[in-house]
Amino acid sequence: MNIGVGTYPRRRATVRPEAVAFEFEGTTHTYGEVADRVDRLAQALRERGLRPGDRVAYLGFNHPALLETFFAANLAGATAVLVNPRLAPAEAEFIVDDSGAAFLVYGADQEASVRRIAAGEKAPHLLSVEGTGGPGEEYEAVLASASGEPVDADVADDDVALIMYTSGTTGHPKGAMLTHRNLTFQYLNAFTGTDLRQDEVMLSVAPLFHIAGLNMTTIPTFMMGGRIIIHRAFRPQAVLDEIARSQVTGAFMVPAMLDLLAQHPGFDEADLSSLRSVMVGGSPLPERSIRLWQDRGVKIVQGFGMTETAPGVCLLEASDALSHAGTAGRPHFFSEVRVVDPVTGDDVPDGTAGEVWACGPQVMKGYWGRDDATAAALEGGWYRTGDIAVRDADGYFTIKDRIKDMYISGGENVYPAEVENALLALKGVAEAAVIGVPDDRWGESGRAYVVLDAGTHTDADTLRAELVERLAKYKVPRDVCLVDELPRTSTGKIRKNVLREATGA
Incomplete structure (x- = not known):
């Protein structure tokens, strides 16, 4: 079978073929x-x-x-x-x-x-x-x-159903292989952690080519037989209009989307009465944002995960949104989560920072064509996330930092090594280092520090313009700083902690 x-x-058509599945641009x-x-x-x-x-x-x-x-x-x-x-x-x-x-x-x-x-x-x-x-x-x-x-x-359950690529830390993305079994258990995680119903009207406005918009809300709603309203891209006024017109009950968004909606001139008068909850991922929502939406009668559910885990690792349920604001919540129903010493692999005590390891039937089979990367990421069935977190005595996880220097801009993962490689490919660039810095609109954005070859005459705007031809716009650093040298260790490694300290990042 x-x-x-x-x-x-x-299967869903056998149950109720006449129900509306998709709405898209009329x-x-x-x-x-x-x-x-x-x-x-x-x-x-x-x-x-x-x-x-x-x-x-x-x-x-x-x-x-x-x-x-x-x-x-x-x-x-x-x-x-x-x-x-x-x-x-x-x-x-x-x-x-x-x-x-x-x-x-x-x-x-x-x-x-x-x-x-x-x-x-x-x-x-x-x-x-x-x-x-x-x-x-x-x-x-x-x-x-x-x-x-x-x-x-x-x-077969173990056949690969979906390959979704994650930005590579070495300049090339890797394809995470998710099997039919992985996806099935991810959808069960979504059902058990959220209040999805058969009469759901789900607004799919977050990118479906990313794991959370697809697997946390859209496909689970399809399985439930709800109505899925698909927007090609995110536009604040169109979203507010759609919620009122179609009596939308749920959506997945990243924090930048919620902020843009809240800052939109029509937000205060918008009819949000049908909106039961919004699933949020990408980065923690500040308490002020949670209160703003809850004051409008909208529950906030926050998730923590990644492509390799389809994405469910942890979930902060709506009832905990304020009392445990800033945390990633507790593990999903079918997830097991450890905080370990990244060197020894031993569990660390509650209250101590360590690397997050996740295990469960939703964890990927491996990386497509990358046996070495698979071996480095999966250890005894546990996925090494590369994120640093602390677990408290009540079992809530707080994400502290990202081992791999990744930053998240507007919900998009950006890996500095990929941007640095693109910079080094530009004529006249001798050295480059990229870090993530706070950004009021996008959560984080990139700042590049560039050392030019002797005799090269260019400016930051020119370098950014050249990067647009090589990288997606969200990966192009907001700031490019021309410097005489980069701080390095005795072995020649760039000391990004010094750059972060200098910028307060």
Whole structure:
């Protein structure tokens, strides 16, 4: 019996086919229609040569086709690869190539990346979602011509359902492999930790190509049979209007989104009466933000996790939002969490800082094609998160720092090594170091310290402009500081702690 995630549309359609599943820019699809479209897409992919175990990539912003591709790939026994459309063309090309995707479904605004990918030696079969004359077949035409016969595939719990790439600490991202079993238990974590209901009206405005927006709210709502309203991107006025018009009951957002909504001129008069709760992830919400939303009758649920854990590690339930503000909460229902000495691997006492290790059926199988990275990250079934935390006597975890120097800007993980490599590739740059600094709008943003080659004449604005061609905009440092030298240890390692202390970061 195939109980993989690809069967979810047909299973939900069997229960209530007439219920609305997706709303998107004036178009609605019932669960029965979604099941038919997923069957058709899976058949079409098979007719074009898709084999079990192949990868099917999706490159684009939020759209029903992203979810249809996710389900259809898995229904056919393949693996979905969701690619961040905010990446520069070279970055997107790397992920598609690295995953070995046999098919690439893409949005209309991704033509620059897709044309670059199409020119490669191992170009995937292309499907254009919104049919604007880009390369490949037109998505809707493919569905219309395909057979709607049910798809029968031999899918095992341990087969990889989803590969989602995380920014690499060495300049290249790694693909976290999540199996059908991983995802199933993650959805159970979501059900047991949140107040999802069958009459849910979920606003999917956070990126579905990131793990939390997909797996904490959207897919669990689909399984419950709720209505999912998909926004292509986040726009504060559109979100406030949608909540009032559609009587939205829930959403996932990062703290920057909540702040932008609260600062919007229409917030005080906005009708939020239907909004039961908002799931928040990316970084802890300050107490003032929690109070602001609770005063409007909206419960705040905060989560801590990462792509490798699908993402559930810890959850701060709504009832604890104020009494334990600033913590990451307690472990999810199917999660086990330790705080250990990162050198010895021994548990440290409560109140002592250590590295967070997580274990559970939702923890990834490993990194795609990276046996060495998998071995370094997984130890005896435990995932070494690289985050430093303290657990108190009541079992609440407070995240203190990130071992790997990662910072989070507007909900996006940014790894300094990747940005530093891009800087060092620029003509005239001799040395570079990047740190995260506080940012009132985005939570954190990058600050780069750059040493130029002798005789080079350039300025910070020019360097930032050149980086825009190489990196996604959210990775480009807000500030670039030209300096004569970088502080280093006796072995030549850059002392980033000195840079942080100098900036107060």
